Every structure is written in C-alpha cells, then in structure tokens.
Amino acid sequence: MRGWRSLAPLLMPFTLGAAVPVAPLALPEIDFVRVDKSDRTLALYAGGRLVHVIEHIQLGGQPVGAKRFEGDQRTPEGLYEIDWANPDSSYYLSLHISYPDAADVAYAEERGRSAGGMIMIHGQPNVLAVGRVPGDWTDGCIAVSDEEMDALWQSVPDGTPIEIVP
Numbered sequence: 001m002r003g004w005r006s007l008a009p010l011l012m013p014f015t016l017g018a019a020v021p022v023a024p025l026a027l028p029e030i031d032f033v034r035v036d037k038s039d040r041t042l043a044l045y046a047g048g049r050l051v052h053v054i055e056h057i058q059l060g061g062q063p064v065g066a067k068r069f070e071g072d073q074r075t076p077e078g079l080y081e082i083d084w085a086n087p088d089s090s091y092y093l094s095l096h097i098s099y100p101d102a103a104d105v106a107y108a109e110e111r112g113r114s115a116g117g118m119i120m121i122h123g124q125p126n127v128l129a130v131g132r133v134p135g136d137w138t139d140g141c142i143a144v145s146d147e148e149m150d151a152l153w154q155s156v157p158d159g160t161p162i163e164i165v166p
Contacts (some may be wrong), residue, residue: 025151027052033082033162035142037063037075042121042142044155058072058143059136066100067140069108072114074139075146075164076104082121082160090148093153097162116140120129123149128165 032045035057042054061073070072076099100108100115108115121140123146124132132145142164144152 018144025052025147027151027155030152030156030160033156033160035075035162035164037077037164037166042144044152054144054148058133058138060138060140061136063136064166067104067116068113068121069111070114071139074115074137075138075142076100076119077164077166078104079161079163082156082158082162085157086120089120089122089126091125091141091143093122093149094120094122094141095152095156097142097164121149121152 017150025106026084027044028046028051030046030051030086032041032048034045035041035082036043037059040059042057043050044052044054059075060067063075065074066077076097078099078101080098080101082095083098084109097119099119100117104115119140119142120140122138123144133143137143
C-alpha cells in the first residue's frame with residue numbers, strides 16, 4: 001500500500017461559489033483490475049468480487065486495436081501486471097503496466113520496430129489545475145480523474161494483475 005497524500009483543496013469542488021466537500025473513494029486492497037476499452041471502464045476486484053467500477057476512462061488517441069508499436073497511440077490489450085508506482089509523474093500519480101511482454105517485443109522486432117513502453121494508469125496532467133482533458137488523449141496510457149487516481153494509488157499494490165480487453 002502506498003502513503004496518502006493530503007488533497008483537501010482538490011477534493012473541494014465549487015458549486016455556485018459554495019464549497020462542497022467530496023468524500024475520497026475508499027477501496028479495499030485490490031487484487032485484480034480489468035479494463036474494458038470499448039466500454040471505457042476500469043473494474044476493480046478484491047477477493048474475486050467486483051468492488052468498484054471507474055467509468056469514463058481515457059485511452060490513447062487511437063483507442064481501437066491493440067498497441068503494437070511505439071508511437072501508435074494505442075492502449076495495449078492482454079494480461080499484464082501493475083509492477084511499480086511513480087509519485088513524481090508528469091501526470092497526477094501513475095501506476096506502471098508491465099507492457100511490453102516478450103510476445104509484444106517479438107511482434108514489433110519482427111517488423112523492425114519498437115514495441116514502446118511506459119504505459120501507465122495515471123491522473124490528469126500536472127499542469128491542469130482542475131477538471132479533465134477531454135476525449136482520448138494519452139499516448140497509450142489509461143487516464144482517470146485525479147480523485148480516482150488517489151483511490152487506485154491507495155488500493156492497488158505492485159504485482160496486481162491487469163487485463164485489458166478490446
């Protein structure tokens with residue numbers, strides 16, 4: 001489990017000039033993550049039971065099809081794992097996905113290309129003060145809101161399997 005960062009100012013959206021407190025999303029320790037690219041959902045499981053679904057995830061700028069090459073702006077498809085965390089990301093926190101695996105590397109190398117890498121689940125760009133970038137905008141990563149990223153940061157340990165389906 002990772003340490004909590006105090007985000008009180010970010011958890012207080014403003015409505016008609018009045019502060020409305022938002023309770024942080026509290027999750028149990030997650031042992032499996034399933035991303036459905038076509039539904040734009042990230043499902044979280046604990047003990048074999050679905051415990052939460054994050055909707056409206058954002059993907060690579062070319063979201064249809066599996067990632068094959070560096071720069072194709074596609075999000076990978078397959079079974080990987082969350083293998084490390086980056087608190088100093090250019091985006092609000094990030095969890096690394098173990099793409100590419102040996103098969104991904106072999107596919108790209110057979111075609112004289114690089115499979116790419118550094119695929120993450122992350123929040124919004126650090127330069128964005130509030131809100132979300134619209135649409136699919138990553139280079140192949142999976143983006144969620146900063147508040148959702150806080151919950152993932154707290155509940156998804158290194159070594160957690162992640163399945164990404166079309």
